Amino acid sequence: MMETTLTINGESITATVEPRTTLADFLREQRRLTGIHLGCEHGVCGACTIMVDGEPVRSCILYAVSCDGAHIQTIEGSDTDPVIVALQASFTAHHGLQCGYCTPAMLFTARDIVTRLPDADEDRVRLELAGNICRCTGYAGIVRAIMAVLHDRRAKNE
Amino acid sequence: MKAAKFDYTKTNDVAEALSVLTAEDGDSKVLAGSQSLGPMMNLRLARPDRLIDIRALDALKAVTQAPDHLFVGALVTHAAIEDGILPDVTRGMIQHVAAGIAYRAVRNRGTIGGSLVHADPAGDWPAALRALGAQIVIDGPAGTREAAIDTFQLGAFTVALEEDEIVRGVRVPALSGSARWGYHKICRKPGEFAESIGAYVCDPESGIARLVLAATEDAPLQLDTAAAAIAQNDGAKFDLDAARMALTETGETFDPFKLRMHAVALHRAVAQAYGA
Ligand SMILES: Cc1cc2nc3c(=O)[nH]c(=O)nc-3n(C[C@H](O)[C@H](O)[C@H](O)COP(=O)(O)OP(=O)(O)OC[C@H]3O[C@@H](n4cnc5c(N)ncnc54)[C@H](O)[C@@H]3O)c2cc1C
Numbered sequence: 001m002m003e004t005t006l007t008i009n010g011e012s013i014t015a016t017v018e019p020r021t022t023l024a025d026f027l028r029e030q031r032r033l034t035g036i037h038l039g040c041e042h043g044v045c046g047a048c049t050i051m052v053d054g055e056p057v058r059s060c061i062l063y064a065v066s067c068d069g070a071h072i073q074t075i076e077g078s079d080t081d082p083v084i085v086a087l088q089a090s091f092t093a094h095h096g097l098q099c100g101y102c103t104p105a106m107l108f109t110a111r112d113i114v115t116r117l118p119d120a121d122e123d124r125v126r127l128e129l130a131g132n133i134c135r136c137t138g139y140a141g142i143v144r145a146i147m148a149v150l151h152d153r154r155a156k157n158e
Numbered sequence: 159m160k161a162a163k164f165d166y167t168k169t170n171d172v173a174e175a176l177s178v179l180t181a182e183d184g185d186s187k188v189l190a191g192s193q194s195l196g197p198m199m200n201l202r203l204a205r206p207d208r209l210i211d212i213r214a215l216d217a218l219k220a221v222t223q224a225p226d227h228l229f230v231g232a233l234v235t236h237a238a239i240e241d242g243i244l245p246d247v248t249r250g251m252i253q254h255v256a257a258g259i260a261y262r263a264v265r266n267r268g269t270i271g272g273s274l275v276h277a278d279p280a281g282d283w284p285a286a287l288r289a290l291g292a293q294i295v296i297d298g299p300a301g302t303r304e305a306a307i308d309t310f311q312l313g314a315f316t317v318a319l320e321e322d323e324i325v326r327g328v329r330v331p332a333l334s335g336s337a338r339w340g341y342h343k344i345c346r347k348p349g350e351f352a353e354s355i356g357a358y359v360c361d362p363e364s365g366i367a368r369l370v371l372a373a374t375e376d377a378p379l380q381l382d383t384a385a386a387a388i389a390q391n392d393g394a395k396f397d398l399d400a401a402r403m404a405l406t407e408t409g410e411t412f413d414p415f416k417l418r419m420h421a422v423a424l425h426r427a428v429a430q431a432y433g434a
């Protein structure tokens with residue numbers, strides 16, 4: 001067991017974890033942040049994507065101890081993140097989800113697209129979404145939702 | 159699945175990392191971005207007794223430019239290279255390659271050094287840096303040594319690195335203004351490991367011409383005779399038949415489907431280099 005300190009959704013947390021515990025398992029099981037979802041557990045499906053130090057990463061293939069000192073943002077701590085809030089509204093409006101399993105991670109990837117690639121067109125959005133699997137929507141609603149936020153941000157010059 | 163039990167050490171000192179690697183009890187592995195080792199350990203294809211986290215080793219994060227090359231520290235991420243924050247000495251080649259590796263969330267953590275040492279037959283850096291003729295800089299108990307990439311990867315997931323050595327970084331040769339490159343991956347889905355990779359680099363100023371095929375079941379394959387002919391003819395005669403012929407001449411055997419796919423990857427890489 002090892003002591004690890006992380007800033008989780010703005011709160012500094014020191015916890016004791018086994019080195020083999022992944023960041024996803026630590027956050028889900030010790031912190032009850034169950035908006036993190038596990039699919040493949042080898043980095044392919046994207047369902048566990050959260051923000052570490054401001055960037056989307058796979059939490060299923062990182063060990064919690066190796067993230068000591070990092071700032072973590074999960075969907076539970078995103079109500080004050082205006083980009084996530086705008087994306088959530090857009091996902092609702094454009095039918096960007098059905099079962100919801102992929103959604104929290106999809107929102108973080110969408111956040112990365114609209115902030116890092118403000119000029120992205122639909123093809124680019126689809127390319128960037130290749131790392132997040134959705135088995136309900138066929139992606140059409142997700143792509144529309146992200147495009148709508150991109151247009152909105154361009155109009156507002158954000 | 160979940161990883162088996164292991165001990166974990168983090169250090170910001172290269173000498174300490176090397177000494178932990180040589181510890182006698184059990185086998186130790188270094189942990190960089192965790193983007194290959196993480197999956198391997200979750201699947202229990204790897205079960206090291208001890209991990210030495212090297213992400214705090216500043217010596218492995220350096221990026222330095224010399225007249226004839228760019229040194230890229232082992233811990234530099236694919237995302238950093240994709241974003242073009244490194245000086246461009248390859249006329250955009252390494253930036254292009256980085257952007258095509260996996261997905262952004264993976265590129266944010268995965269490192270160039272980790273990719274070289276993991277040595278996946280379909281890995282992008284082993285293929286691209288082979289075409290560029292890079293040099294690997296390695297730290298060990300006796301000091302620092304350099305190895306040509308041509309002899310570094312011995313096979314699938316196997317490299318010529320001693321148990322007590324770590325990769326410090328890689329020297330990427332600078333291309334001249336008249337150099338050309340092409341890099342083509344065949345994937346069913348963007349970001350997936352490729353089914354075939356063709357890479358071509360030619361620099362008339364230094365006389366270098368390298369054609370590389372990767373995503374076979376082995377280390378990348380270098381097709382020197384074909385590369386020399388392509389450079390001489392400015393790519394003109396390298397059609398699909400020529401690509402197939404070049405593959406057959408390597409003496410390797412490919413089934414008809416693979417042969418066709420590899421020929422297409424090589425052909426498209428060369429066509430890209432000559433703007434065709
Ligand atoms: C879903 C997914 C898709 C992917 N798709 C691709 C792809 O299309 N193309 C591609 O090329 N890669 C792909 N990758 C792999 C990715 O590029 C990894 O980042 C890379 O292979 C390993 O880098 P890492 O820093 O994560 O290394 P780690 O996983 O931390 O380590 C990998 C291996 O290298 C060793 N190692 C790491 N750094 C050093 C060092 N400095 N010195 C000595 N040994 C070291 C470790 O001990 C371990 O054996 C993919 C990964 C995932 C999860």
